[in-house]
Amino acid sequence: MKKLLIMCGTGIATSTIVTGKVKEWLEENGLQNKVKLYQSKISEELSRIDEYDIIVSTTLVPDNIQDKVINGVPLLTGFGKEEMFEQIKTQILA
Numbered sequence: 001m002k003k004l005l006i007m008c009g010t011g012i013a014t015s016t017i018v019t020g021k022v023k024e025w026l027e028e029n030g031l032q033n034k035v036k037l038y039q040s041k042i043s044e045e046l047s048r049i050d051e052y053d054i055i056v057s058t059t060l061v062p063d064n065i066q067d068k069v070i071n072g073v074p075l076l077t078g079f080g081k082e083e084m085f086e087q088i089k090t091q092i093l094a
Contacts (some may be wrong), residue, residue, distance in 0.1 A: 001011065002053040004035045004094055014058040018072045022056065025085055034092050053055030054091045056084075
């Protein structure tokens, strides 16, 4: 089972919205049993970033972890969300 972290600046507002949308998408695509979701704020996760298989963030992340992080802002704006979900799906099935 893959570990998917959803994080934002505070671990409360935008990460809650994104978590709900990701859960819904996982269920619609029959992937909910392949992923365990975690939600947090970026400041608590920087030292543990390698513990997760997939990371979705709605906040800016340091340059040294940018290649590991999927931009979650499309779930807030609606623009580019299909491409974002495709990135998540690719990593779940990898």
